[in-house]
Structures are given as structure tokens and as C-alpha cells.
Amino acid sequence: MRATTVNVHLLTTAILLLTACGSEEPREQPPAAKVTEPAVAEAREIADAVYRNGRIYTVNEAQLWAEAVAIKDGKLLVVGSNADVDATAGESTRVVELGGKFVMPGIVDMHAHPFTGVDMGIGGVNLTAPGDPEAILADIRQFVAEHPDRDVFLGGNWNIGGMFVNDSPDKKVLDEIAPDVPVFLLSQSGHSAWVNSKALELAGVDDTVDNVGSYIFDRYEGTNEPSGTVRDNGMVLIMNALHYLAPEDFAPFLEMEIERYSRYGVTAIQPAEGSITWLLGAALLEQEGRLDVRLFPALDWLTSQLRALDDEESLAFIDDWKSYQTELIRPHYVKIFGDGGADSHTVLMKEPFADSPGNVGSMFRPFEDYREAILHYHSKGITVHVHVLGDGTAARIIDIFEEAEATYPDSEGVLHLSHNQSTDHEDLDRLAALKKATASFSPMLAVGHPQMDLFLKTPLGEERHQQVFPVKAAIEKGITVGFGSDFPSSLVPEPNSFFYMEGWVTRQMPGTDEYGTVNADQAIGVDQAIRGFTLGGAEALGAGYSDQFGSIEAGKSADLIVLDRNLLEIPVTEIHATKVERTVFRGKVVFDRVEAIEALDVVEIQITNADLDNAVDAADLDLLVEAEFGGGGRNSIGIDHTVGAGARSAPDEVNGAFASLSGQGYRFARPARSVYWKNTGSTYWIQWTVKDDAAVLWAYDPEPGKAVQVLRVKEK
Numbered sequence: 275m276r277a278t279t280v281n282v283h284l285l286t287t288a289i290l291l292l293t294a295c296g297s298e299e300p301r302e303q304p305p306a307a308k309v310t311e312p313a314v315a316e317a318r319e320i321a322d323a324v325y326r327n328g329r330i331y332t333v334n335e336a337q338l339w340a341e342a343v344a345i346k347d348g349k350l351l352v353v354g355s356n357a358d359v360d361a362t363a364g365e366s367t368r369v370v371e372l373g374g375k376f377v378m379p380g381i382v383d384m385h386a387h388p389f390t391g392v393d394m395g396i397g398g399v400n401l402t403a404p405g406d407p408e409a410i411l412a413d414i415r416q417f418v419a420e421h422p423d424r425d426v427f428l429g430g431n432w433n434i435g436g437m438f439v440n441d442s443p444d445k446k447v448l449d450e451i452a453p454d455v456p457v458f459l460l461s462q463s464g465h466s467a468w469v470n471s472k473a474l475e476l477a478g479v480d481d482t483v484d485n486v487g488s489y490i491f492d493r494y495e496g497t498n499e500p501s502g503t504v505r506d507n508g509m510v511l512i513m514n515a516l517h518y519l520a521p522e523d524f525a526p527f528l529e530m531e532i533e534r535y536s537r538y539g540v541t542a543i544q545p546a547e548g549s550i551t552w553l554l555g556a557a558l559l560e561q562e563g564r565l566d567v568r569l570f571p572a573l574d575w576l577t578s579q580l581r582a583l584d585d586e587e588s589l590a591f592i593d594d595w596k597s598y599q600t601e602l603i604r605p606h607y608v609k610i611f612g613d614g615g616a617d618s619h620t621v622l623m624k625e626p627f628a629d630s631p632g633n634v635g636s637m638f639r640p641f642e643d644y645r646e647a648i649l650h651y652h653s654k655g656i657t658v659h660v661h662v663l664g665d666g667t668a669a670r671i672i673d674i675f676e677e678a679e680a681t682y683p684d685s686e687g688v689l690h691l692s693h694n695q696s697t698d699h700e701d702l703d704r705l706a707a708l709k710k711a712t713a714s715f716s717p718m719l720a721v722g723h724p725q726m727d728l729f730l731k732t733p734l735g736e737e738r739h740q741q742v743f744p745v746k747a748a749i750e751k752g753i754t755v756g757f758g759s760d761f762p763s764s765l766v767p768e769p770n771s772f773f774y775m776e777g778w779v780t781r782q783m784p785g786t787d788e789y790g791t792v793n794a795d796q797a798i799g800v801d802q803a804i805r806g807f808t809l810g811g812a813e814a815l816g817a818g819y820s821d822q823f824g825s826i827e828a829g830k831s832a833d834l835i836v837l838d839r840n841l842l843e844i845p846v847t848e849i850h851a852t853k854v855e856r857t858v859f860r861g862k863v864v865f866d867r868v869e870a871i872e873a874l875d876v877v878e879i880q881i882t883n884a885d886l887d888n889a890v891d892a893a894d895l896d897l898l899v900e901a902e903f904g905g906g907g908r909n910s911i912g913i914d915h916t917v918g919a920g921a922r923s924a925p926d927e928v929n930g931a932f933a934s935l936s937g938q939g940y941r942f943a944r945p946a947r948s949v950y951w952k953n954t955g956s957t958y959w960i961q962w963t964v965k966d967d968a969a970v971l972w973a974y975d976p977e978p979g980k981a982v983q984v985l986r987v988k989e990k
């Protein structure tokens with residue numbers, strides 16, 4: 275993708291130079307204009323690019339549909355008919371025929387974790403089989419062996435839920451692999467980490483340090499010696515002591531992570547997190563013209579457990595946000611955790627939990643801490659982005675919002691309430707009455723799914739579970755609403771907003787109806803789902819950003835995406851499988867599916883039922899495929915069930931599931947049903963269930979001469 279990006283960039287530069295230096299009159303200008311108008315001031319504006327013959331859904335209510343757009347200097351020059359944009363075309367204009375394709379604004383992801391995604395994913399040890407201790411150790415061993423110059427090993431994704439005694443893995447196991455370099459492995463829930471002795475030593479955590487409040491270190495039984503599992507704010511102490519990757523080391527990983535977002539049409543992200551290293555790494559990319567997204571980081575306040583600064587430094591860093599501002603990075607936000615999660619009873623509820631009689635839980639910190647912080651930031655015009663799940667927490671935070679708005683009526687800051695799992699209708703009314711309040715919802719927990727039931731139905735009980743995420747009510751009450759993927763806290767292993775759009779519309783797990791619906795009364799229309807992931811997000815960010823992007827309107831940034839289907843015409847249960855064909859960010863093509871596919875050295879192996887001698891029932895057949903990659907570069911492997919139609923789905927998608935590998939480590943979360951894989955050394959295993967008569971296994975390794983070799987295919 276780098277090569278493509280550079281080419282487009284050069285092309286754009288060339289066009290700009292031509293436009294600037296060209297002394298010729300625009301050819302199509304009527305002669306009369308030459309005589310009566312001064313040529314310099316009135317020269318016809320020539321577009322850099324035009325996109326014609328599309329079904330362009332603008333999300334601009336004044337002109338909801340258009341046929342074509344013209345782009346100049348990264349902005350939309352004209353939005354209208356083919357004839358309108360043709361009037362802006364000159365010799366240098368790149369003309370793209372859309373052939374009736376559906377186009378919409380770029381996705382604005384209001385709540386995601388691209389930075390953690392780097393540390394715990396492609397930049398660190400990503401545990402491929404989170405519930406298998408042997409596989410976890412194999413992953414760590416391999417990563418350590420392949421990265422001898424790292425001065426810290428970050429990573430994670432291990433499974434809480436019985437794999438280790440008391441969910442408390444032992445430091446000694448890690449010490450054997452990495453005795454001299456600190457190791458920090460985050461659990462799937464994000465509230466625990468497994469560390470080695472070196473990490474504890476650097477943080478000064480030994481048997482003289484007691485647990486205080488949420489600074490928790492597990493101990494060997496009968497002693498005070500820390501055993502290697504740290505909880506909640508205990509993680510902050512460890513992270514403080516570890517060297518993060520330097521910004522220049524972090525930048526290339528961030529670029530890979532952002533590419534994942536570009537593939538799903540995301541052109542603006544609010545990272546619900548922000549540290550100095552991350553911001554400087556992103557700024558390096560921007561300086562080199564390689565940051566293909568806008569970032570609105572909400573900087574880590576005292577409740578962020580993965581922050582790399584201590585309390586005093588964190589507060590100074592947030593107040594100093596202007597030093598880190600660039601054209602594309604706007605960090606005038608602060609992330610505050612109001613509470614934790616319902617499953618761990620670390621949220622404040624108005625009524626007791628269903629599985630813990632008499633217990634209403636609590637917020638993360640004393641009310642007065644939140645009050646002081648929110649008033650402080652609002653007085654300075656810094657937007658607070660507050661993580662709120664419990665209805666009790668929401669009510670208390672809205673109390674503070676009311677006071678903040680009354681005290682500082684002219685503040686430019688937004689009072690943002692994020693997630694809103696159980697915020698009730700009364701409190702939504704109070705939120706709606708505020709001038710500066712906005713809200714976002716993250717859909718992962720809003721659909722039926724056994725794992726989500728554990729998180730929500732068990733602690734809340736059936737009735738309250740069917741009241742979660744009142745999205746429709748929030749919109750109807752006039753609250754400005756945006757949506758966030760919360761990736762990589764996500765049901766799908768990609769920042770795929772289309773998956774979640776479908777969830778908002780059906781309130782059931784996309785791709786299946788077997789898990790039932792969750793609060794179906796609050797289902798919204800496809801148009802509202804699109805709006806929340808585009809213009810709604812830009813509005814919720816505040817600061818007038820919705821005048822700059824979020825819809826397809828003349829004068830706004832040319833952030834738009836071309837899709838393989840018309841979201842407003844297809845059955846709603848097909849929205850999740852939407853593929854982005856092209857992502858345009860500030861007029862530049864930052865993702866092109868066709869080019870991405872054609873650039874690959876693809877090896878295909880066709881497996882049909884005829885090949886499977888003993889196949890009894892193809893619908894239930896499990897296969898194991900062992901494949902070896904050449905190493906280096908970015909590899910992917912997957913299966914395409916559409917064989918026979920002559921179509922090859924994009925290499926990164928498997929019935930909506932995704933698998934990718936990189937030379938640096940890789941990420942794969944188990945999709946709903948079809949694929950599972952694990953690696954052993956440089957060999958990758960893939961296993962799936964054949965659903966149709968035939969399937970194609972594909973795999974690619976983009977390095978020439980290092981094509982993937984599939985070693986064997988066998989029945990399980």
C-alpha cells in the first residue's frame with residue numbers, strides 16, 4: 275500500500291504544480307468572460323479529481339443524494355450532477371467513473387483504541403490462542419527470539435476465565451523466557467496484566483509494597499511476595515517503569531494499525547487514550563505525509579490504567595495538549611473512566627446487581643475527584659470524554675456536567691458521555707437539556723451474544739439487560755450522537771463499523787439470529803446508523819469539526835468511501851458484510867481494494883468434496899491446513915466460500931472474519947464460527963468448517979519469491 279500511496283501523492287503534487295504554473299486559459303471558458311473579467315481572479319477552478327456516475331449518499335440533509343463530486347486541494351469543490359462536475363474538469367483532472375456505486379462520507383469512529391492496538395497487537399506479542407497456556411508460551415518465546423533488541427515486551431490478550439488458578443498466572447513462567455527484559459501482557463478484559471520479575475523489579479514492587487485501594491498485586495499464598503499478576507491501577511505502576519517504544523519505533527506500527535482502519539473506510543478516529551509517545555509517533559507519520567486519518571486523542575487522565583506517566587506528569591501533559599497539536603492530531607480531549615464494567619461490579623447502578631444482592635457497585639474514584647477534574651477541564655475548554663456504563667455513574671456524571679455548564683457557560687469544551695450502556699431515559703433528558711453535552715455509544719455489548727450475556731445479562735438481570743444502549747431515545751431527544759467501534763475491544767477482530775451499523779439496526783449479532791435481540795425497541799434506521807458513524811461523530815467531537823468533515827458537502831474535506839453495495843437498498847442483515855472498495859482521505863486514495871488484491875502474490879488451493887475421500891457430511895467437516903510463510907512482510911491466510919462464482923473475496927476476509935499476519939507479530943481473534951488458527955514456529959495452521967460444496971484456501975506473502983507453501987491439508 276505504501277507504493278500506491280506515494281504514487282497518488284506524487285500525482286497530486288504534479289497536478290498542483292501544473293495548476294499553479296499553467297498560463298493557458300482554461301479551454302472551455304466562454305470567450306465573453308475573457309473580455310469582461312480579470313483572468314487571474316476569475317479563472318475557472320480545475321478539479322484535481324472528479325468522481326462521476328455514483329449513488330452518492332451525502333448525509334447532508336439539504337442535498338441527500340448526488341451523482342458526482344469534484345475534488346480540489348483535498349476539499350470538495352462541487353457536489354452535484356455529472357454536468358456540474360464536468361464543468362470543473364480540465365486536462366489534468368483525474369476522472370473516476372463510479373458506475374453507479376454507493377458512496378458515503380468517511381467513517382468517524384468516536385471511540386477506539388488504535389494505540390493500545392499497536393502495543394498489544396502488531397507492535398507487541400499478540401497471543402493467538404488466548405485460552406491455551408502452551409500456545410501462549412510458544413507465542414511469547416517466538417516473539418522474544420525474533421526481537422532480541424527490544425527493551426520491553428508488551429502484548430496481551432490472554433483469557434481470564436479459569437485457565438490459570440484464580441486467573442493469576444505466575445511471573446516465574448515468564449522469567450524463564452525473559453529473565454532480563456520486562457514483560458507486560460494485558461488480559462482480554464484489560465483489567466489485569468501478567469508480568470515477569472524484571473518488570474516488578476523496575477517498578478520497585480516487592481514484598482514491602484502493600485496493596486492500596488485499586489493498586490493490586492497478587493501474592494504467593496502465605497507470603498507478601500508479588501506473584502506476577504497485577505490488577506487495575508497496579509498496572510499503572512508497572513507501565514510507568516517500562517520504557518515504551520520510542521516514537522520513531524512506534525510510528526511504523528501505528529501506520530500499519532491505521533491501514534487497518536483505512537480498509538474499513540475510517541477517516542477520523544477519537545482514540546479513547548493518549549500518551550506522549552503515541553502522539554509524537556503519530557506526529558512523525560504526519561510530518562512524512564503518511565498519517566492517513568485525523569486523530570482526536572483523549573489524553574490519559576488518572577483513571578487510565580495503561581498510562582505511561584505518573585499522576586503529576588499525566589495532569590501536566592493534559593494541560594499541555596497544545597504542544598502536541600498538529601493539523602491532523604487534535605488532542606484537546608481527556609479520557610476519564612467514570613466506572614469499569616458490570617461483570618466485575620465496578621460500575622455504579624441505581625439498583626443492586628442481579629448476581630450480587632444489595633450491591634450497587636461503585637465508580638472508580640470518589641465523586642469529588644470527578645467533580646474537580648471535569649470543572650477544571652471545562653473551564654479550560656478541554657473536552658471530557660467520560661466512560662460511563664452504570665446508570666448510577668451516568669446520573670452522577672451528568673450532575674457534574676450540569677454544574678460545569680452553569681459555571682462556565684462560554685466554555686468551548688464538550689461534555690461527552692461515552693458508551694451509555696445503562697444510562698436511563700430521565701438522565702438522557704437531562705443530557706439533552708445541556709448545550710454542550712454529546713454522547714457516543716459503542717455497539718459491541720448491544721447485540722445478542724453468549725459472551726456479551728456474561729458481561730451484561732448475568733450482572734444486570736433479564737429486565738435491565740433488555741434496556742441497555744438506548745440509542746434511539748438519545749437521538750429522538752435531540753442529543754448529538756456519535757458511534758465508536760471500541761476496537762480492539764470488539765466482537766470482530768477488525769475496526770469494522772459496518773458490522774456495528776447492522777447491530778444498531780437489528781440489535782442482534784450480525785450474521786446470525788440464534789442469539790436473540792437486545793433491547794430491540796431501541797433499534798434505529800440505517801440512515802441513522804450511517805449518520806452516527808459520520809456526521810454525528812463529527813458533531814459529537816465539537817469544536818466545529820462538523821463544518822470540516824462528516825458529510826459530503828462543497829467546502830468540506832474530501833473524505834469519502836466507495837462501497838460494494840448500497841446500504842440503503844440491501845437487506846439490513848447484509849450490512850455487516852459490506853466491503854469498502856476505496857477510501858479517499860483529503861482527496862487522496864488511501865485504500866483501494868482492487869489494487870490491494872492485485873498486488874498480492876496469491877496461492878490458491880481448491881478443495882472440493884471430491885478431494886475429501888471420506889467426507890461424510892461436508893456441512894460438518896473440519897479441516898486442518900498447514901501452511902508455511904516465507905517470512906517478513908505482511909501475510910494473510912483465509913478461505914473463500916464463494917468459489918465457483920468466479921469471484922475472489924478480498925484476501926483479508928473470510929465470511930466476515932479476518933486473519934492477518936505480519937512479520938512483527940499478528941493478530942487474530944476467533945470469528946463467530948468459521949475459522950480458527952494457531953501458529954507453531956513459522957508454520958501457521960488454519961482450521962475451518964466447510965459450509966458449501968467447495969472452498970478455496972488462499973494465502974499470500976507479498977514478498978516476491980517467498981510465496982506461501984501449503985504443506986498439507988488433512989482431515990482433523
Ligand SMILES: [Zn+2]
Pocket residue numbers: 385386387546760763
Ligand atoms: Zn474503550
